[in-house]
Amino acid sequence: MSWKETIAMPYVTSWERIARKKGISDGRVKGIKENKLETAKKMLIDNLPIDTIAKYTGLAKDEIRPLMQ
Amino acid sequence: MTFPVVKIIDYKDRLAELEQSTNPMALVVAAQLKSLEAKKADIHTKYDVKLQLFKDCFKKGYTKDQIHILIKFIDWIINLPEKYQEKLNDQLLILKEENIMPYVTSWERIARKKAIKEHALESAKKMLVDDVSIETIVKYTGLAKNEIKRLMHGAAIPLHENR
Numbered sequence: 001m002s003w004k005e006t007i008a009m010p011y012v013t014s015w016e017r018i019a020r021k022k023g024i025s026d027g028r029v030k031g032i033k034e035n036k037l038e039t040a041k042k043m044l045i046d047n048l049p050i051d052t053i054a055k056y057t058g059l060a061k062d063e064i065r066p067l068m069q
Numbered sequence: 070m071t072f073p074v075v076k077i078i079d080y081k082d083r084l085a086e087l088e089q090s091t092n093p094m095a096l097v098v099a100a101q102l103k104s105l106e107a108k109k110a111d112i113h114t115k116y117d118v119k120l121q122l123f124k125d126c127f128k129k130g131y132t133k134d135q136i137h138i139l140i141k142f143i144d145w146i147i148n149l150p151e152k153y154q155e156k157l158n159d160q161l162l163i164l165k166e167e168n169i170m171p172y173v174t175s176w177e178r179i180a181r182k183k184a185i186k187e188h189a190l191e192s193a194k195k196m197l198v199d200d201v202s203i204e205t206i207v208k209y210t211g212l213a214k215n216e217i218k219r220l221m222h223g224a225a226i227p228l229h230e231n232r
Contacts, residue, residue: 030181
């Protein structure tokens with residue numbers, strides 16, 4: 001292992017790997033949520049029944065109700 | 070082989086200038102100067118100087134390799150008793166964690182985009198099962214017609230998009 005590798009490796013593993021893992025899982029959760037809400041809003045404009053919206057978006061009814069105002 | 074010679078002391082009155090610079094060598098010189106002054110000071114001041122220098126390493130957008138080398142260098146020129154060094158190590162860990170954020174957000178952006186698409190496809194599938202029209206699915210999911218047709222046919226059947 002070269003000098004540079006010895007020095008840089010702990011950084012790559014502890015820093016970048018954590019960042020990657022955290023970023024991917026956070027991003028996934030946010031993206032899914034965002035898409036659910038986005039779709040639900042468009043369906044609400046068309047007055048789709050709340051059950052249908054829940055079915056297609058995967059949101060709970062309680063999560064859809066606040067969007068109705 | 071010849072090297073240009075620089076007298077660190079000459080930069081003593083130009084500390085502000087050094088602090089503005091984005092050149093990593095400016096930080097090295099500033100660290101040297103500060104360490105010279107800290108030598109005369111008490112432990113607490115030395116500790117503060119060292120911590121501040123560590124913080125400066127993260128500010129200028131250096132690469133992680135540069136940051137690592139700068140930290141090693143600063144660690145080497147300012148010596149602290151073990152008790153203080155341990156405290157400093159904890160601080161350094163916090164600093165590293167705080168500065169992970171830009172990396173996290175770049176990964177996050179990619180994963181978010183991918184998840185939005187994935188979930189849109191997921192919703193589209195459910196609507197297709199219920200025989201919702203393609204136009205309606207396009208409207209609600211924001212997906213392209215092609216993408217929805219691809220879902221209908223399954224991946225096995227090639228799609229002739231131009232027909």
